[in-house]
Amino acid sequence: MARGSGKAQPSSVVAAELAFNRTVLSKGYQKAYETLALDGARSFDMRGEHSITALLKSADVSGLIQQAKPHQIAMSCDGSVAVSAGRYIPSGGKGGSYYRIWSLQADRSYRIELEFVTPDGKPVDAPDIIETDVANCKESDAATRLSKFAPLQAEMERDAVKFAAKVHQGMAADNSLGWFAGHATEYDRDVLVTVFRNGDWHGALGEVTEADLAPPPVPVPLKVEQ
Template sequence: MTARNLVFAIALAALLSACTSSQAQQRKRQGREAASVLDRLDTIGDPGRVVAADIAFARKARDEGQWTASREYAATGALLHGRDGTIPAASFLAELADPAEAVAWSPTAVWSSCDGTLAVSFGRFQDPEGLLGSYVTAWDLQSDRGYKWSYEMAAPDNPQPAPRTAPDIPEDAIIVPGMTAIDGRVADCARGGPIALPPEAELADNVKSRTRQSDDWTLQYRWEHHADGTRRVVVDWLRNGVWEQALDFTVPPDPASAPSPQGQ
């Protein structure tokens, strides 16, 4: 039985038994609570859908062109975070011709807010020359229930890992060395109670930054760009009623920085 059918059955049973049981009021309340859960099932965060969007994005880049895919999957106001700071993706990507071969990438971890309005993926990429690195991408839920990327930062490993012999893989697979099983997690839901305020960073005056929260305030990320060129992304999420750090991805200044999955 699916989760939706199970909740519907609980709600129906509670409402029917309320007419004949001495605990009518309690069961009516249980029925209302179950129905409320039923209404929320389609809005609770689903990391699997974010993973699917990230992988579909990578496959489209491979099949139809890197910049073509980047433009299609970019949310309104999307930012690319390169070694000189953040830039609007729309203007950067507008006139670019697709390269002969796209960067390949795949996520290894996804964190989603409870309501699914904001998620962050972290993963591995490999450029056409074989350079390996890591990336972080923020994903915004769209009106059609799909996801588009709204922020992205990536950097090559330094030093690069030793070469490995690749196993036989399906032709249409997206495989990046260093990739492991994908870990998908969802922040705790508020459940109608008060939510603890997310942490505030103490940053120097010369550090540029921006913080984004999900609509339900159960997940947030902050990007930073320091005066020396250091780039950083911190992801925090609500767990057991308190805020915990999910990711701290710091990239030291590197003038020879490689292109990221979205090209910066």
């Protein structure tokens, strides 16, 4: 894994991921989330959008992560926002893909702001090298970066209205990383992470599920009254 420059240090997010995994093993997933997630942290799973606090109190915790294996990390220039993506083991289930939005706190620690998970039953592997994508803010200022983000922001907002999606989105303090998570139905959901580099915005991480790509519904036999 390549080291970042200045305030952006992807290794700090890897350390937070490892701390989460260790806490789950030693003290349970509830303690891990209580320690490493923000009070208002959200989760997007196949059922929709939820409060992580509410999920911890519910009987169904299948959408929560037990162990995470990051494959990629994207980070803003100032390190205020980072996103990890990779494979995870859910509670009581098989593997899946995940995205985590991390927010830098005043004590320089990272806390989970949002999770986006998609179970797929495939093996959970740990990569030899974690890929990193740190934004580049050289020869640009925060106002310019935000201005250039406006068309992408407008497109995401149009899609959210069109599909009546539940949406959460955010932007780094220095306007160098933007993220968007939306859920309309089980088969209409997406997460997108963009970073600013070489004078423009570029997709760094993401996952899109669209209705026309979804498997056909399983037919349900009619119940015939006798």
